[in-house]
Amino acid sequence: MAETARTPVSRLRADGSPSDGTADAKSRYGNRPTMKDVAARAGVGLKTVSRVVNGEPGVTPDTERRVQEAIDALGFRRNDSARVLRKGRTASIGLVLEDLADPFYGPLSRAVEEVARAHGALLINGSSAEDPDREQELVLALCARRVDGLVVIPAGDDHRYLEPEIAAGVATVFVDRPPGRIDADVVLSDSFGGARDGVAHLIAHGHRRIGFIGDQPRIHTAIERLRGYRAAMADADIDVDESWVSLGPTDPERVRHAAESMLTGPAPVTAVFAGNNRVTVTVVRVLAALPRPVALVGFDDIELADLLSPGVTVVAQDAAQLGRTAAERLFRQLDGASDAPERIELPTRLITRGSGELAPAD
Amino acid sequence: MAETARTPVSRLRADGSPSDGTADAKSRYGNRPTMKDVAARAGVGLKTVSRVVNGEPGVTPDTERRVQEAIDALGFRRNDSARVLRKGRTASIGLVLEDLADPFYGPLSRAVEEVARAHGALLINGSSAEDPDREQELVLALCARRVDGLVVIPAGDDHRYLEPEIAAGVATVFVDRPPGRIDADVVLSDSFGGARDGVAHLIAHGHRRIGFIGDQPRIHTAIERLRGYRAAMADADIDVDESWVSLGPTDPERVRHAAESMLTGPAPVTAVFAGNNRVTVTVVRVLAALPRPVALVGFDDIELADLLSPGVTVVAQDAAQLGRTAAERLFRQLDGASDAPERIELPTRLITRGSGELAPAD
DNA sequence: TAGAACCTGGACAACGTTGTCAGATGCAAG
DNA sequence: CTTGCATCTGACAACGTTGTCCAGGTTCTA
Numbered sequence: 001m002a003e004t005a006r007t008p009v010s011r012l013r014a015d016g017s018p019s020d021g022t023a024d025a026k027s028r029y030g031n032r033p034t035m036k037d038v039a040a041r042a043g044v045g046l047k048t049v050s051r052v053v054n055g056e057p058g059v060t061p062d063t064e065r066r067v068q069e070a071i072d073a074l075g076f077r078r079n080d081s082a083r084v085l086r087k088g089r090t091a092s093i094g095l096v097l098e099d100l101a102d103p104f105y106g107p108l109s110r111a112v113e114e115v116a117r118a119h120g121a122l123l124i125n126g127s128s129a130e131d132p133d134r135e136q137e138l139v140l141a142l143c144a145r146r147v148d149g150l151v152v153i154p155a156g157d158d159h160r161y162l163e164p165e166i167a168a169g170v171a172t173v174f175v176d177r178p179p180g181r182i183d184a185d186v187v188l189s190d191s192f193g194g195a196r197d198g199v200a201h202l203i204a205h206g207h208r209r210i211g212f213i214g215d216q217p218r219i220h221t222a223i224e225r226l227r228g229y230r231a232a233m234a235d236a237d238i239d240v241d242e243s244w245v246s247l248g249p250t251d252p253e254r255v256r257h258a259a260e261s262m263l264t265g266p267a268p269v270t271a272v273f274a275g276n277n278r279v280t281v282t283v284v285r286v287l288a289a290l291p292r293p294v295a296l297v298g299f300d301d302i303e304l305a306d307l308l309s310p311g312v313t314v315v316a317q318d319a320a321q322l323g324r325t326a327a328e329r330l331f332r333q334l335d336g337a338s339d340a341p342e343r344i345e346l347p348t349r350l351i352t353r354g355s356g357e358l359a360p361a362d
Numbered sequence: 363m364a365e366t367a368r369t370p371v372s373r374l375r376a377d378g379s380p381s382d383g384t385a386d387a388k389s390r391y392g393n394r395p396t397m398k399d400v401a402a403r404a405g406v407g408l409k410t411v412s413r414v415v416n417g418e419p420g421v422t423p424d425t426e427r428r429v430q431e432a433i434d435a436l437g438f439r440r441n442d443s444a445r446v447l448r449k450g451r452t453a454s455i456g457l458v459l460e461d462l463a464d465p466f467y468g469p470l471s472r473a474v475e476e477v478a479r480a481h482g483a484l485l486i487n488g489s490s491a492e493d494p495d496r497e498q499e500l501v502l503a504l505c506a507r508r509v510d511g512l513v514v515i516p517a518g519d520d521h522r523y524l525e526p527e528i529a530a531g532v533a534t535v536f537v538d539r540p541p542g543r544i545d546a547d548v549v550l551s552d553s554f555g556g557a558r559d560g561v562a563h564l565i566a567h568g569h570r571r572i573g574f575i576g577d578q579p580r581i582h583t584a585i586e587r588l589r590g591y592r593a594a595m596a597d598a599d600i601d602v603d604e605s606w607v608s609l610g611p612t613d614p615e616r617v618r619h620a621a622e623s624m625l626t627g628p629a630p631v632t633a634v635f636a637g638n639n640r641v642t643v644t645v646v647r648v649l650a651a652l653p654r655p656v657a658l659v660g661f662d663d664i665e666l667a668d669l670l671s672p673g674v675t676v677v678a679q680d681a682a683q684l685g686r687t688a689a690e691r692l693f694r695q696l697d698g699a700s701d702a703p704e705r706i707e708l709p710t711r712l713i714t715r716g717s718g719e720l721a722p723a724d
Numbered sequence: 725t726a727g728a729a730c731c732t733g734g735a736c737a738a739c740g741t742t743g744t745c746a747g748a749t750g751c752a753a754g
Numbered sequence: 755c756t757t758g759c760a761t762c763t764g765a766c767a768a769c770g771t772t773g774t775c776c777a778g779g780t781t782c783t784a
Contacts, residue, residue, distance in 0.1 A: 035740070050742060085441075088393075103665070126484065165437075168394045288669055304665070448738080
């Protein structure tokens with residue numbers, strides 16, 4: 001059945017609609033009822049409708065009923081744009097991350113959303129695709145929408161463009177990577193410590209020639225994890241052969257090439273530390289095709305890592321906790337806390353599953 | 363932790379321009395500069411500023427420069443709330459899905475975002491957590507924000523509450539599951555056909571006792587996939603023992619219990635068809651602990667499925683394509699197309715990796 | 725040189741809501 | 755039958771932007 005009462009006529013209309021008299025009048029949506037319309041229908045004043053809609057006190061039950069009937073009859077829905085204009089707060093926050101499709105960011109944005117929801121706010125989000133210009137464009141678009149706050153996983157390394165916004169009261173928290181050239185709240189995982197522990201774990205199982213494959217060097221976490229790698233190696237008095245280290249984009253081709261080359265040189269590595277989830281996945285594929293076992297520890301947990309053989313040992317960070325902490329910090333700012341910008345570092349956790357405990361196959 | 367003093371009037375820093383005398387009654391709260399402020403500073407009219415900001419023609423280069431300088435000096439950013447109020451279009455679309463953290467929805471929302479971006483729109487999104495009330499609440503909140511359009515992965519089965527919105531011109535497209543009790547565009551994967559093919563594949567490899575574990579029966583895809591299962595079984599003249607069929611929540615406990623019980627009865631199944639990615643993951647775990655091999659085909663592809671042994675055979679749907687198609691359809695509506703609501707069904711693809719080709723271990 | 729055609733700039737009125745404030749109304753007490 | 759007081763109610767002015775429209779000024783044509 002399902003016959004619709006949809007009017008085929010007024011779907012929406014581009015700005016310069018032909019003829020149709022004044023463009024100033026309602027050439028936009030099919031006419032949506034406003035509070036004025038509701039007031040007229042209910043035979044009350046405009047403000048009374050506003051009071052009913054917002055549950056303000058001071059309306060007789062009888063009046064309220066009349067207004068409610070008019071609202072239902074007309075299908076009225078408050079226009080929040082106008083409300084925002086008047087009140088100044090939008091009850092929405094922006095989340096700028098690198099890629100919504102990356103499994104690492106899913107739980108993170110979900111956590112941010114949960115916190116936002118608990119505070120009655122909606123979440124607007126966008127992917128920067130690791131492009132600083134796009135990050136800035138997105139952030140500024142969000143500011144133009146007057147989001148109350150921003151959670152940013154930065155792609156760029158210069159955030160001075162945010163200074164006027166922050167000064168104007170846009171609460172801002174960075175996550176996963178610190179901001180560049182401004183002082184602001186930031187929530188991070190302990191990339192340095194996590195990587196150091198992971199590499200130390202490999203060393204403890206007898207490895208000395210250990211490879212490191214990480215993300216591009218302009219990304220803070222990549223540098224930190226490499227630093228952790230070097231620290232662990234130094235602690236064990238192992239000289240790092242620079243052919244064991246590779247930073248760059250994390251697309252499968254590049255990573256595969258990097259892995260293969262450090263596995264085949266004159267001094268082939270017996271273990272690999274993978275700098276993030278995407279790297280790990282590709283390295284697992286490369287190692288699976290090898291005749292000899294090569295140990296592997298990856299940064300970030302991956303689904304099904306426990307079911308591979310051997311299971312993949314990882315340094316896990318809690319993406320959801322990262323997002324939750326950041327969002328909570330954001331709303332603390334919005335609630336008026338005026339603490340100095342703080343850097344919060346969350347611990348990582350080594351999960352041993354087998355691949356990191358393989359002995360070197362020398 | 364030390365408690366910090368909270369002042370209600372905190373981070374809003376009214377930029378005190380000492381020389382400017384006009385800042386008396388107007389700028390009581392640390393407000394942002396408006397076009398009026400810019401106009402005053404540049405010594406031009408309000409509308410001229412608007413023209414510069416929007417790149418409209420009819421401004422001398424010299425005037426434009428003066429205005430631009432004032433904009434930069436004040437850190438002016440157009441207030442889109444006001445703009446929206448005036449123009450009627452928000453250049454934003456809403457996406458309501460089940461769970462942002464589910465790996466199936468990541469690529470889908472990313473695709474929607476890409477299309478939105480290509481049309482200059484931002485994406486507001488929220489998770490319904492499979493709760494119809496929450497879905498409605500979210501959708502209506504988005505409508506109050508006056509999003510131009512909605513992409514909805516429905517949790518509920520009655521969407522008549524959307525009728526006034528659609529009539530008022532909110533473009534609407536459903537994805538992954540059809541809407542309930544209204545007529546609207548919908549983009550689906552071919553759940554029925556995909557499941558039928560997957561089960562037929564198992565039958566072709568000699569299985570006759572095949573289990574089906576799916577999502578809750580109020581979810582459309584769960585029903586469709588079960589229908590596909592029954593169709594394939596009927597085509598092969600196999601009577602389905604109802605102890606082989608289990609629908610319900612997809613949490614690991616429930617799925618594990620369902621799998622174990624159909625694997626241990628008097629007529630234990632020799633193969634399992636898993637109704638979605640979450641079910642598959644748990645079933646893989648259960649089967650991995652079994653002494654005898656049991657065949658498995660899962661609906662939805664999973665990362666690393668190829669690296670397990672055996673590799674997991676799946677009926678893959680293209681989540682990104684689903685999102686892209688829906689979003690494109692949405693913007694076609696917004697561009698004024700007034701086609702009748704349409705149902706678009708995307709094909710699935712069987713990917714054989716080993717688990718689905720195991721012979722029955724009778 | 726006057727008039728027309730054109731260009732630039734600005735005054736003003738919306739858009740739909742909420743905060744303020746003063747006017748109505750009802751009821752009890754004087 | 756007033757007065758006082760508490761409740762309700764509605765007119766009106768913002769909020770910051772854009773569409774309309776007209777006033778000046780300039781250049782070009784007759």
